[in-house]
Amino acid sequence: MKILLILTGGTITMVRNATTGALHPADLETFKAFVPELFASDIQVTMLPFSPLVDSSDVQPSDWQRMARAVYDNYADYDGFVVLHGTDTMSYSASALSFMLENLGKPVVFTGSQLPVGVLRSDAKENLLTAIEIAAAKRENGEAMVPEVSVFFEGTLFRANRTTKKNAEHFEAFDSYNYPSLAKAGVHITYRTNLIATPKNAPLRLHEQLCQNVALLKLFPGITEPVVEAILTTPNLRGVVLETYGAGNAPSSDWLYQQLHRAVERGVVVVNKTQCSTGSVEMGKYEVSLNLLKAGVLSGFDITTEALLTKMMLLLGEFPNDIDKVKQLLQKHPSLGK
Ligand code: ASP
Numbered sequence: 001m002k003i004l005l006i007l008t009g010g011t012i013t014m015v016r017n018a019t020t021g022a023l024h025p026a027d028l029e030t031f032k033a034f035v036p037e038l039f040a041s042d043i044q045v046t047m048l049p050f051s052p053l054v055d056s057s058d059v060q061p062s063d064w065q066r067m068a069r070a071v072y073d074n075y076a077d078y079d080g081f082v083v084l085h086g087t088d089t090m091s092y093s094a095s096a097l098s099f100m101l102e103n104l105g106k107p108v109v110f111t112g113s114q115l116p117v118g119v120l121r122s123d124a125k126e127n128l129l130t131a132i133e134i135a136a137a138k139r140e141n142g143e144a145m146v147p148e149v150s151v152f153f154e155g156t157l158f159r160a161n162r163t164t165k166k167n168a169e170h171f172e173a174f175d176s177y178n179y180p181s182l183a184k185a186g187v188h189i190t191y192r193t194n195l196i197a198t199p200k201n202a203p204l205r206l207h208e209q210l211c212q213n214v215a216l217l218k219l220f221p222g223i224t225e226p227v228v229e230a231i232l233t234t235p236n237l238r239g240v241v242l243e244t245y246g247a248g249n250a251p252s253s254d255w256l257y258q259q260l261h262r263a264v265e266r267g268v269v270v271v272n273k274t275q276c277s278t279g280s281v282e283m284g285k286y287e288v289s290l291n292l293l294k295a296g297v298l299s300g301f302d303i304t305t306e307a308l309l310t311k312m313m314l315l316l317g318e319f320p321n322d323i324d325k326v327k328q329l330l331q332k333h334p335s336l337g338k
Contacts, residue, residue, distance in 0.1 A: 001136040009053035010086025012113040025053035056086025064096040072206040080107040080135030094160035096310040098149035105199035148197040157183035161307040177278040178302040209317030218243040232263040239269040239312040248281030257291040264296035273300040
């Protein structure tokens with residue numbers, strides 16, 4: 001069994017600077033010395049480190065392209081892929097890759113840790129070694145057990161584009177509020193195969209074009225027209241994630257309707273995403289969401305902000321001149337990956 005371990009950075013790859021006390025990425029040899037178990041099993045692990053390793057706050061869409069390309073270029077040579085990544089933006093990167101890699105038939109498991117790899121109580125080893133085991137796991141028919149992009153953290157495996165980082169302190173750092181977990185790792189790893197994607201019977205396709213002309217507009221009581229206008233009239237803006245209240249509700253003020261309506265008329269795709277973690281947008285349920293429907297705002301249903309932003313970037317990059325296609329694909333269920 002062969003696994004490609006793609007190291008991008010994050011706490012899992014970091015050590016503490018003795019003088020400043022700040023965490024920074026370790027060099028590869030130091031990292032390897034902390035996890036000798038990596039090379040002591042019958043799973044053959046090859047390392048592909050990004051240079052330099054970065055804190056995930058510095059990860060950009062160009063890095064998602066490098067990660068996706070690393071999987072795509074090495075696809076035939078490995079049974080599975082594990083991506084070591086900082087937790088802060090892991091859900092964005094993992095969501096992006098779930099859309100960029102179409103027809104995936106092999107596992108791509110993201111993991112990281114809350115404590116650096118060299119620290120005694122670190123969760124790094126447990127997360128890393130189990131992620132590798134998951135990436136190598138096969139079904140009875142020889143197919144990969146988890147042929148999709150996933151996030152493994154603190155004993156739980158999630159569908160990547162359903163995750164959100166929820167905790168900066170506890171080891172249970174991630175959650176998937178609107179889709180059940182795919183596996184639990186205790187003494188045994190228990191897979192919920194009925195919830196896991198089936199491998200696609202088609203060649204892997206890489207989608208690399210990403211449009212960064214998108215914005216996130218979070219509503220709050222007291223938000224003013226100039227703030228909304230400044231965002232919606234950003235030069236070259238193509239897409240907006242509108243974070244609303246509850247079941248997708250917004251203030252019923254006429255100026256908000258006018259601003260959104262004008263943006264949609266200019267060809268900006270606006271998608272309604274609730275600020276709640278759990279549950280779905282249901283425009284039309286309350287009167288206060290009727291204006292959004294009238295303005296041409298689309299429903300994001302129960303998607304996460306991370307998945308919606310990255311899916312928008314990908315669709316606007318892939319179909320820059322076909323706004324109807326972008327809108328149509330944005331309405332497809334996120335748990336299907338695309
Ligand atoms: N700041 C770190 C990062 O995201 C946090 C972590 O890895 O947990 O790279």
